[in-house]
Amino acid sequence: MADEPEMTTEDRRERIEVLVDDHNFAVASEVFRALHPADQSDVLADLDHEAKQALLAALTPEEAGHVIEQLEPTEAAELYENVGAAELAQVLDAVTPDVAADVLKQLPMGLSQEALEAMLESEEVAPLLAYSDDTAGGIMTPEVLSVGEDMTAAAALDVLRLNEAQVEDAGAIFVVGDGDRLTGALRVVRLALARQNAWVRDIMTTDIISVPAEMDQEECARLIERYDLAELPVVDEAGRLIGVILAEDAADVAEEEATEDMYRIAGLGDERLRGALSASVRSRFPWLAVNLLTTFLAALVISFFESTIVKVVALAVFLPVVAGQGGIAGTQTLTLAVRSMALGELSGRRGRRLLVREVTLGLLHGLLLGIAVGIVAFVWKGNFFLGLVLGIAMLGNMVIAGVMGAGAPLLLRRLGLDPAVAAAVVVTTITDVVGFLLFLGLAAALVNLLV
Amino acid sequence: MADEPEMTTEDRRERIEVLVDDHNFAVASEVFRALHPADQSDVLADLDHEAKQALLAALTPEEAGHVIEQLEPTEAAELYENVGAAELAQVLDAVTPDVAADVLKQLPMGLSQEALEAMLESEEVAPLLAYSDDTAGGIMTPEVLSVGEDMTAAAALDVLRLNEAQVEDAGAIFVVGDGDRLTGALRVVRLALARQNAWVRDIMTTDIISVPAEMDQEECARLIERYDLAELPVVDEAGRLIGVILAEDAADVAEEEATEDMYRIAGLGDERLRGALSASVRSRFPWLAVNLLTTFLAALVISFFESTIVKVVALAVFLPVVAGQGGIAGTQTLTLAVRSMALGELSGRRGRRLLVREVTLGLLHGLLLGIAVGIVAFVWKGNFFLGLVLGIAMLGNMVIAGVMGAGAPLLLRRLGLDPAVAAAVVVTTITDVVGFLLFLGLAAALVNLLV
Numbered sequence: 059m060a061d062e063p064e065m066t067t068e069d070r071r072e073r074i075e076v077l078v079d080d081h082n083f084a085v086a087s088e089v090f091r092a093l094h095p096a097d098q099s100d101v102l103a104d105l106d107h108e109a110k111q112a113l114l115a116a117l118t119p120e121e122a123g124h125v126i127e128q129l130e131p132t133e134a135a136e137l138y139e140n141v142g143a144a145e146l147a148q149v150l151d152a153v154t155p156d157v158a159a160d161v162l163k164q165l166p167m168g169l170s171q172e173a174l175e176a177m178l179e180s181e182e183v184a185p186l187l188a189y190s191d192d193t194a195g196g197i198m199t200p201e202v203l204s205v206g207e208d209m210t211a212a213a214a215l216d217v218l219r220l221n222e223a224q225v226e227d228a229g230a231i232f233v234v235g236d237g238d239r240l241t242g243a244l245r246v247v248r249l250a251l252a253r254q255n256a257w258v259r260d261i262m263t264t265d266i267i268s269v270p271a272e273m274d275q276e277e278c279a280r281l282i283e284r285y286d287l288a289e290l291p292v293v294d295e296a297g298r299l300i301g302v303i304l305a306e307d308a309a310d311v312a313e314e315e316a317t318e319d320m321y322r323i324a325g326l327g328d329e330r331l332r333g334a335l336s337a338s339v340r341s342r343f344p345w346l347a348v349n350l351l352t353t354f355l356a357a358l359v360i361s362f363f364e365s366t367i368v369k370v371v372a373l374a375v376f377l378p379v380v381a382g383q384g385g386i387a388g389t390q391t392l393t394l395a396v397r398s399m400a401l402g403e404l405s406g407r408r409g410r411r412l413l414v415r416e417v418t419l420g421l422l423h424g425l426l427l428g429i430a431v432g433i434v435a436f437v438w439k440g441n442f443f444l445g446l447v448l449g450i451a452m453l454g455n456m457v458i459a460g461v462m463g464a465g466a467p468l469l470l471r472r473l474g475l476d477p478a479v480a481a482a483v484v485v486t487t488i489t490d491v492v493g494f495l496l497f498l499g500l501a502a503a504l505v506n507l508l509v
Numbered sequence: 510m511a512d513e514p515e516m517t518t519e520d521r522r523e524r525i526e527v528l529v530d531d532h533n534f535a536v537a538s539e540v541f542r543a544l545h546p547a548d549q550s551d552v553l554a555d556l557d558h559e560a561k562q563a564l565l566a567a568l569t570p571e572e573a574g575h576v577i578e579q580l581e582p583t584e585a586a587e588l589y590e591n592v593g594a595a596e597l598a599q600v601l602d603a604v605t606p607d608v609a610a611d612v613l614k615q616l617p618m619g620l621s622q623e624a625l626e627a628m629l630e631s632e633e634v635a636p637l638l639a640y641s642d643d644t645a646g647g648i649m650t651p652e653v654l655s656v657g658e659d660m661t662a663a664a665a666l667d668v669l670r671l672n673e674a675q676v677e678d679a680g681a682i683f684v685v686g687d688g689d690r691l692t693g694a695l696r697v698v699r700l701a702l703a704r705q706n707a708w709v710r711d712i713m714t715t716d717i718i719s720v721p722a723e724m725d726q727e728e729c730a731r732l733i734e735r736y737d738l739a740e741l742p743v744v745d746e747a748g749r750l751i752g753v754i755l756a757e758d759a760a761d762v763a764e765e766e767a768t769e770d771m772y773r774i775a776g777l778g779d780e781r782l783r784g785a786l787s788a789s790v791r792s793r794f795p796w797l798a799v800n801l802l803t804t805f806l807a808a809l810v811i812s813f814f815e816s817t818i819v820k821v822v823a824l825a826v827f828l829p830v831v832a833g834q835g836g837i838a839g840t841q842t843l844t845l846a847v848r849s850m851a852l853g854e855l856s857g858r859r860g861r862r863l864l865v866r867e868v869t870l871g872l873l874h875g876l877l878l879g880i881a882v883g884i885v886a887f888v889w890k891g892n893f894f895l896g897l898v899l900g901i902a903m904l905g906n907m908v909i910a911g912v913m914g915a916g917a918p919l920l921l922r923r924l925g926l927d928p929a930v931a932a933a934v935v936v937t938t939i940t941d942v943v944g945f946l947l948f949l950g951l952a953a954a955l956v957n958l959l960v
Contacts, residue, residue: 096735104859219702227696227739229680245678250701251670283764284547286757288678288739306737309760313734316767317848320774324844325837331849331863338870342841346834346874350881353833361826367818374825375812378941381829382804383797385836386776386934390793393775397768398782408555412782419789423797430801482933483837490829 065089067097074101078109087116099128110137119145123152126161130330135164143169147176155179156199156307159186194278195271197311198292198301204232207241207259211252214244229288232299233262239297240268268293271300275311280402282308319400322478323393325349345483352487356381359491363498370508372439373501376448379431380497384455384489387423389482391416391463396478399471409471413464420460424453443507451497458492459485516540518548525552529560538567550579561588570596574603577612581781586615594620598627606630607650607758610637645729646722648762649743649752655683658692658710662703665695680739683750684713690748691719719744722751726762731853733759770851773929774844776800796934803938807832810942814949821959823890824952827899830882831948835906835940838874840933842867842914847929850922860922864915871911875904894958902948909943910936 065073070089077086090098090113102110102125114122114137126134126149138146138161150158150173162170162183174180174187182200189195203221205214218225225231228246235241242262252261268291269278282290282305290303318328325348327341360367360377367373395412398404404412432449436442462485467477501508516524521540528537541549541564553561553576565573565588577585577600589597589612601609601624613621613634625631633651640646654672656665669676676682679697686692693713703712719742720729733741733756741754772780776799778792811818811828818824846863849855855863883900887893913936918928952959 094736215701218698222698222702225698227680228698229678246697246701247669247673247676247679250666250697251673283760285545305756305760309734309763312760313763313767313852316764317852320771320844320848324840326841326845329845331845331854331859335866335869339873343874343877345841346838346878349833349837350830350878353830354885356829356833357826360829364822364826367825368822371815371819374818374828375808375815377825377828378807378811378832379801379804381832382800382807382937382941386800387797389775389933390777390796393771394777394780394782397771401764401768403782408782415786418786422790423794426794427797427801434805482840486833490833
């Protein structure tokens, strides 16, 4: 039997893997269609291209649509780029217009154009192609149900009845006034309990937040989170309701942004776990190459002091101590700053406060660590001045780490750039270079006391 | 005038700052109460303790409750720890039971006990104190409205009517059967449109997902996100409905977890932007101290080769090149692995695949970078074998970076520990030590070819 009702999700997944290995796609797709679309997309991710297409081909356009909703637009586009425009159009008609638009944007122009023309919902999808991906217009769904403020509760219920499938789980619907301008929201509970002849105007809420279509997606996600909204309406210049951003889409945005920040700090591009190996190289190699250049900068600094190192070889021993501590401290501050900015906690004059605070912490940590390393170096190598030089270099480097860790992202933000690209690479380089200069420079000046 | 209707949020915030600076708390609190609670908590964060308490004291318990809902439990506890138990109880009665429980857990035992006894809602709050913070029981709200499956639609509407305030924005309510066991959910839209004498049983949905009270909060957040749920019901061992986790709380959990992972990778504790300086030292100094120990390990490795470095001082110059590249590459892999685990994308055998993949990438990057640094070192210092030694050390170190970056978090997870604590500190140390051993060890073996 292909599928027994008591099979768990995990059982089904294993079953599909076995069946696919046997190239038994007919039975595999039967088991596959019993899974939740979120699990289906997960199973697909682990299969090769041929198996993916075989399983998807067995689904109805509606079923395939549910899977598409769960995939990244680039993944969906890959799966459908070799399929006819007519078939693609059927599948895209089954997904929400914002998802359809995202997939179309990823496809070759010709196919994209042809599929759009063949779609029944092309009128709803076409305008969305104009908005850029990371704006309110790019993540909103234009399928938004609204009622007029001069309707009665009974009439509003009739509107709901005619559009039941669309408002399934909705807690509220929007209210528009003259010229389709957004004027309020109506809670479904309130509507259900209202008298039949009550006016929508009298039972709606008017303190609602809306955003223009051009607003940055991160801003939208932050509004939804900050004010705990289930839906955020999007309006055009005239205040007309043109779409709605769902809280679930905002949660995806917040998660994406967190991932992006983490990856930028670590010097990763927008790499995916399951992408091609060549994509990973493209994502990481640029940073590795940049870092190589910057470590050569540090190497250059050391080479200036070769004659000093020949006299006092213990200096070479302590190079990683100076560099390592600065790098870690700088990354701590940088991470705190970048994440706080992303969470909207570092507005206006809080930036200056952070800088002051981080420099103070650098001084404090530098004193503690400087004394510690100074003592260790003194005891180990038996030279007081070696300990002194190392301690001072440590102190100086910790202060620089605070200045750079906080200052670099603040400066980048002011310049309108992404603060996360002040990646560990940059901060580490500067702490390395300054640390070596301080340590070896002082040592060279005091070289007679060190030998 | 204290407040004009056309003032923006930003105007009000500035106004409050000015008034507080003048110690004019009476007028400041008037402007303050016109703000949204989310903005109120933001304003409070920038004020000193005295001003905070003055503004809060001017609010009614209900208004203060809205502010508390927006604060971290620790922040709320700080504000109220010097206030009488009676006053505290009034405020906590105005917040949801899960928030009240979180705040009580942060207060000194005596005050906490006294306030709980004085609360009207103590019966709802007390059981929540038993659940640990990071489980479904710890983040759920026990105020969940349910209807019986053997009610009619008319009776269900009556239940809604009696509890309208509680279900304001709800899109669905839960349905229970015999012995209060959770059996389904009823969409409010569906209910609003149903015939008065329809049975709840016939119009409810039965394919709902629920979790036990002990489930980890991260798991819950992932379920909500994966299946796009608005609410996730929590049940006890007997399957009885005991509470509900709201999607907005799950979004907070996801955000917290992302922050936590980023901070752990960077070697930060659970530091807040606005905490005391001493808290920041406590959060970061342990990592700095651990890192100091580990860099001394690297220093020790170098010290074994002092005699070689004296002969070939160029070796000292290239130390940061070897160490720096390994550290960056290891952190790239580590970040990818930790984030993918957090997003639930690295289950089962995908871990092994990641390890293989990362080692392959390490080989690839190591070859490219090894050849590059080899050529640069050869051209710069005019010694072919120096280039060869540096190139081989680079290749080896990049492979180690892949092994450690992927292997360390996978191993930690298998041991039931947090994979993010395989922080950059650990990975960097191992790449440093192995890199220096390879580079200087090879150099020592070939020292006659290098001078």
